[in-house]
Amino acid sequence: MYPLQGLKVLDFSHAADGPTCGLMLSRAGADVIKIEPPQGDPYRHGAASAAFLNANRNKRGLALNLQTREGKEIARKLASTADIIIESYTPGVAERLGIGYTELNKLNPRIVYCSLSGFGQSGPYSRRPAYDPVTQAMSGFMATTGEEGRPPVRVAPGVIGLGTAFIAGWGIALALIARERTGKGQHIDTAFYDTAVFFMSILIAGYTLTGFSIPRMGSASPVFVPYQCFETADRYVFIGVTHDRFWQVFCRALGLDELSADPRYATSEGRLTHRDELVAKLADVLIKLGSKDILAKLEAAEVPCAPVMEIHEVIANPQVQARDMLSQIEYPGAGPISVGNLPFKASSMRQPPEKRAPLLGEHTEEILKELGYDRAGIDALEQNGVILKG
Numbered sequence: 001m002y003p004l005q006g007l008k009v010l011d012f013s014h015a016a017d018g019p020t021c022g023l024m025l026s027r028a029g030a031d032v033i034k035i036e037p038p039q040g041d042p043y044r045h046g047a048a049s050a051a052f053l054n055a056n057r058n059k060r061g062l063a064l065n066l067q068t069r070e071g072k073e074i075a076r077k078l079a080s081t082a083d084i085i086i087e088s089y090t091p092g093v094a095e096r097l098g099i100g101y102t103e104l105n106k107l108n109p110r111i112v113y114c115s116l117s118g119f120g121q122s123g124p125y126s127r128r129p130a131y132d133p134v135t136q137a138m139s140g141f142m143a144t145t146g147e148e149g150r151p152p153v154r155v156a157p158g159v160i161g162l163g164t165a166f167i168a169g170w171g172i173a174l175a176l177i178a179r180e181r182t183g184k185g186q187h188i189d190t191a192f193y194d195t196a197v198f199f200m201s202i203l204i205a206g207y208t209l210t211g212f213s214i215p216r217m218g219s220a221s222p223v224f225v226p227y228q229c230f231e232t233a234d235r236y237v238f239i240g241v242t243h244d245r246f247w248q249v250f251c252r253a254l255g256l257d258e259l260s261a262d263p264r265y266a267t268s269e270g271r272l273t274h275r276d277e278l279v280a281k282l283a284d285v286l287i288k289l290g291s292k293d294i295l296a297k298l299e300a301a302e303v304p305c306a307p308v309m310e311i312h313e314v315i316a317n318p319q320v321q322a323r324d325m326l327s328q329i330e331y332p333g334a335g336p337i338s339v340g341n342l343p344f345k346a347s348s349m350r351q352p353p354e355k356r357a358p359l360l361g362e363h364t365e366e367i368l369k370e371l372g373y374d375r376a377g378i379d380a381l382e383q384n385g386v387i388l389k390g
Contacts, residue, residue: 002029002350007083007176009033010075011059012099014041016158017192018088018116019055020165025084025172026058027342027351033078033367034059037066038388040360053331053357054339061358062367063388070386072098077371079104079111084172088116091126101187111185112175114168120191130192132158139196140203146216153216164195225271226250226282229308232291240304244268253301254294256285329356362390 004025009032011022019034026032034041034056040063043052065071075098079085085104087094094100094115101113115121118130133154136142141160146153171188179185197204207213212222219238220228229236241250244267251260264270265278286294291307298305307313314320315338323345326338342351364387368378381387 002352005029007031008078008081009084009086010035010078010082011086012094013086013088013116015043015088015161016051016055017161017165018086018168019043019052020162021114021116021168021172022059022086023055023057024165024169024342028349029352030084032059033062033363034358035062035064035075035078036360038063038361038385044360049334050337053329053334053337056357057329057339058352058355059358060363060367061361061390062364063361063390064364065386066097066099068384068386070381070384074368074371074381074386075099076104076107078367080108082108082111083176085111085113086116086168087114090129091115091117091121105185105187109184110179112172112179112188113185114172114175114188114190116164116168116190116192118191119193121189125193132160132192135160135192135196138193140200141196144203144214144216147218148216150216160192160196160199163199164190164192167195220279223272224268225275225278228279230283230286232286232289232294235291236308237286237291237294238306238308239298242304246303247271249301250298250303253297253303254285254289327354329354331356332359359390361388364389 007025007030009022009025009030011019011032011034013019013022014036022032022034036044041052041056043049064074066075079099085099087099089097095103101111101115104111104113117126118135119125119128133142136145136154137152139160142152142154145155168188168190171190175186175188203214214222218228224240224242227240227242229238239250241247247265248260251257259265259278259281264274271278295305295307309317315326320326325341325343327341328336329339330336365378368381368387373381378387378389382389
């Protein structure tokens, strides 16, 4: 059996965070039903479609109009036998739609109900909508990301939303364990902003300890030198010299005897004090050398380093392939696309075969038949705009 085989999940979420949480559960064997309005999840369309196709794999698709009385009734019937519900509405919306935690908990006390939102279910900002960059801006992410003297920069991948998805999955797992002991479900409240602040907690701790707020330094570090990207003759590379031992090894590997012998650079404190002049000297040397030669010498010396890879290089990377981190999925009208596999390995845990994201309403009829609806009733629901059959 798969770890979550036999559990039913209703996924009312959209964008990438909630659906990724649902993906995690589906890859553990749960039956995840993606519930969308008849017009479809907004992320199905346009430039955002890649996020939809990646995060909604291994799910069945139900197109349901929750604005109708019959749609609410279908949702409640599903919830009465479900184990987990995921929703990512702005707080208050699920309650207005009749699928809030309080109402569904009365219907099914064993339900584990997980809400993902920008700022959580409580606090003065709870009703504000938020996207990843909003919480990056408000958490210190942007203030500490970018180059000195230039505007703040957002981190391009949606790290806050995806981090929230994994935290939500962890909360759901704990709630399922608790349910085994108590027989009762509970409400898991996760928020982008909470995740962002948690991710910044080391820098926050550093500030409260020293009063020092880290400035924007690009790829550089406030505590180590050299620890940043350098331009070589053919591409950028990252080099990370964290301790004095690495400094000596780094200098020997690249034949930098003069720098190695300079007492100003012998210690971490000295290299920090003379950061600008040292980085300038290293930049003058490295720009004349090819990246392959630099990386080969540093890797042989076990100095942390890496090429700055473009996306096509990541896809072809042998480590990515060896770890089976990407799968090829065929989606009608889109052709083959590469999608990410979950980033953990377990020695004795099987996962279901990979399946593409559902077409809009693809499994509507199948799911309604499981609830006891006959063909005539299903056709009537479609004619009245309650459902959409794929």
